[in-house]
Amino acid sequence: MRPSFQPRLINDPFSDPGLFIPFLFEKRALMFDLGDLKPLSSRDILKVSHVFVTHTHMDHFVGFDTLIRVFLGREKQVHLYGPPGFFSHVEGKLAGYTWNLVHEYPTNFDLNVTEVHEKRTLSATYLCRDRFRPQKAPAETPFTGVLLKEPSFTVEGLLLDHRIPCLALSLVENFYVNIIKEGLKKLRLPVGPWINRFKKALHEKKDLKSDFYVTWEGGGVTIKEKRFVLGDLADNIARISPGKKITYITDILGSTENFEKAAKIAEKSDHLFIEASFLNVDKDIAGRKYHLTAKEAGKLAKKAGVKNFTLFHYSPRYTKREEELKKEALAAFQGG
Numbered sequence: 001m002r003p004s005f006q007p008r009l010i011n012d013p014f015s016d017p018g019l020f021i022p023f024l025f026e027k028r029a030l031m032f033d034l035g036d037l038k039p040l041s042s043r044d045i046l047k048v049s050h051v052f053v054t055h056t057h058m059d060h061f062v063g064f065d066t067l068i069r070v071f072l073g074r075e076k077q078v079h080l081y082g083p084p085g086f087f088s089h090v091e092g093k094l095a096g097y098t099w100n101l102v103h104e105y106p107t108n109f110d111l112n113v114t115e116v117h118e119k120r121t122l123s124a125t126y127l128c129r130d131r132f133r134p135q136k137a138p139a140e141t142p143f144t145g146v147l148l149k150e151p152s153f154t155v156e157g158l159l160l161d162h163r164i165p166c167l168a169l170s171l172v173e174n175f176y177v178n179i180i181k182e183g184l185k186k187l188r189l190p191v192g193p194w195i196n197r198f199k200k201a202l203h204e205k206k207d208l209k210s211d212f213y214v215t216w217e218g219g220g221v222t223i224k225e226k227r228f229v230l231g232d233l234a235d236n237i238a239r240i241s242p243g244k245k246i247t248y249i250t251d252i253l254g255s256t257e258n259f260e261k262a263a264k265i266a267e268k269s270d271h272l273f274i275e276a277s278f279l280n281v282d283k284d285i286a287g288r289k290y291h292l293t294a295k296e297a298g299k300l301a302k303k304a305g306v307k308n309f310t311l312f313h314y315s316p317r318y319t320k321r322e323e324e325l326k327k328e329a330l331a332a333f334q335g336g
């Protein structure tokens with residue numbers, strides 16, 4: 001069974017961190033961290049609706065320019081989330097360019113920026129047309145761990161210690177609607193955008209007795225439609241299963257406090273993406289730089305009870321020694 005989200009690291013584990021999370025059957029994606037985006041096509045970048053930046057060290061934020069460059073002149077809104085001080089970093093980036101021609105664009109491109117604090121979030125909008133000047137004072141909302149809530153998923157965030165606050169992130173799917181191909185075949189239904197509408201109807205808990213229209217599309221227009229009762233259609237073409245949880249943790253000190261907090265946000269994740277910057281023999285350096293060792297990454301994955309994990313953010317000092325990092329983390333994950 002394929003999950004609705006198919007996360008992949010943007011770069012190899014020795015290069016800039018970043019997780020690209022495209023949605024299955026939808027032209028949409030989320031992104032955790034904004035390192036070098038070169039491996040992504042403009043088409044992929046244009047799918048991104050929400051970007052969650054753990055912190056603004058250069059390797060996690062240098063892709064900001066690429067993101068803006070691709071979206072400029074498009075009718076789009078991108079939401080950006082980051083730790084305390086995020087407004088000034090975004091504004092600093094934007095101040096680096098001249099925007100004297102943007103009011104000529106026939107389209108609106110807006111940046112909606114949210115700064116995440118321990119107990120509150122602050123949000124502000126920057127309109128391209130208005131030279132990305134912040135609109136009004138930021139709006140304040142109490143923060144209890146949920147950064148984004150949609151009918152089918154939630155993104156949770158938690159500030160950890162990297163000598164600066166650094167966001168740990170979890171994407172939690174509510175439940176998963178698996179489409180049964182044989183069911184589609186039997187009813188002679190096409191694969192198309194209606195499938196997302198169908199899943200959305202289930203996630204939004206629409207009345208199962210209500211009507212649902214399956215549509216045939218060609219060249220962007222509906223050429224045929226057929227009426228179903230939502231519940232009947234679901235019985236024939238869908239299987240409901242528990243949603244997946246994906247967690248992304250990077251750039252944190254291996255302290256007891258971080259461990260407790262990180263294990264909580266990562267608890268029972270189906271997949272944990274976790275930094276393993278150093279080998280345990282270099283634990284001192286890891287501590288000084290507020291990073292995890294591979295051993296700590298494995299221990300944390302075990303403590304959180306995750307199903308799978310992927311390591312990234314290796315220090316270049318271990319070039320060609322990737323296996324040692326993996327082995328060390330795995331031993332800690334499986335160890336007593």
Ligand SMILES: [Zn+2]
Binds near residue numbers: 057251313
């Ligand atoms: Zn980093």
Ligand SMILES: [Zn+2]
Binds near residue numbers: 055162251
């Ligand atoms: Zn960092």
